[in-house]
Amino acid sequence: MENHNANAHNAHGGSMKSYVIGFLFSIILTIIPLVVVMNDMLSKTATTVLILIMAILQFAVQLIFFMHIRDEEKPRFNLMALIFGLVILLTIVAGSIWIMTYNAVAS
Amino acid sequence: MAHAVSTPAGAHGGHGAGHGGGHHDDHHDQESLKTFGFWLFLITDVILFGTLFATYVVLRLNTDGGPTGAELLEMNGIIISTFILLTSSFTSGIAVLEMNKGNKRGLILWLAITAVLGASFVFLEVNEFMHLVHEGANIGTSAYWSAFFVLVGTHGLHVSVGLVWMVALILQLSRRGITPVTKRKVSIISLYWHFLDVVWIFVFSIVYLMGVM
Known part of the structure; x- marks a missing residue:
């Protein structure tokens, strides 16, 4: 107890x-x-x-x-969900910056 | 294995013996499952804010010849509201500590302090927005200001919704006291509040600090 x-x-x-x-x-x-x-x-x-x-x-x-x-x-579902969310977050943010920087150069 | 070979009567008896504890655990599992569900909602909110930050960063230079952030943003008010929100994240944690001690009055007091700090934050933000619009920067002025108002405004809206929720929870706590259900509700609102503080740190860093440097 x-x-x-x-x-x-x-x-x-x-x-x-x-x-x-x-x-x-x-x-x-x-x-x-x-x-x-x-x-x-x-x-x-x-x-x-x-x-x-x-x-x-x-x-x-x-x-x-x-x-x-x-x-x-132990099964650390909260942590796993958080890491998953952060991977998507980084993909969206870094991907947007990358592609729009390139866009500015092209035009 | 022991489960598989026991007779139905034996299994039933075994279950019955642990009924009190078992029932309580089931209830507890339900509540922790709901907390986890709320955590998943927060993760989706992370992605929502991620898209708004991405938009803001991409459009940060597109001011269309109009006013820029560096010209109009006033750091004094922002510094005050940042420390207000940081403190409210701390006080919502104290509320959870009081709850774990079983102190209903303390819990309600610290939640109320958190709500007052949150309300001051929203008040300062509304003032700031009115000031910006007065200076000629509204949501339609340029792509920069659209991104700015949507990002900062979405955070402010989250804080406002949290305030309504917190006041409702204080009323419920004063009527029902600390039960497993109200306990779970306090834990998730405190998670929500810490989360809003984290989002604000990034708004403060990326929009304000980087905007004026």
Whole structure:
């Protein structure tokens, strides 16, 4: 029974500590690109790369600390569905950028 | 194997013995299946926003000689609404923690705080849109602004729908208290809210930060 309770707790809740850590990370990851952009600290390409990296890290923080994707029990259907969705997302976004860049060159 | 050889009476007896627990587990499975169904909805929403982001990125330079994002977007309001939404994602997590403790008052309080933060976000966004239209950038001005209003507006619409849902859930919680069903509803609305925060991070990064740099 105790074991069951512990499992249930892990599966749904996380702890106050994990939420606070996640919140602090998300604030820091928002402030870093903001400061860089507002003060024009880096070149255009470097800023773009930095913004994207910070956004992806922020996504990971929300998934791990807030949505508890790592605590999922074994057949990890949530994770599988998410990966499937991300593959489609990347195909749509990268494919659109690629084909429309080429289109601009052709015309 | 043991199942296959047991007599119908034995199987029935075995089932009966675990009835209380078994029934509860069935119920629990139903609720977690519904949570999974909601997760699948979120994945389809990921794809919806993916198409809108793709559209925005492709059309980001097509301003048709009109105003550009860099000229009109005001970062001050956006920075405030970004931190408001980040905080509301955190407070919706606290609500789930309170729920797991069985604290109904705490749960309702933190959900209400989340809803107030969400409402402030929508208020700021509506203000921003009115400002943009006043400055001469509406949804028909150019391909850039069409893509901008559809992407940012779709996110804002999601937040608004979430608000209505959250208020309804607060009312239901105050009447029924914390039951397996209301518990599942709180978990999925908190998932939804974290998801909207993730989408906003990408809107903030790609539309605003990259737009003004």
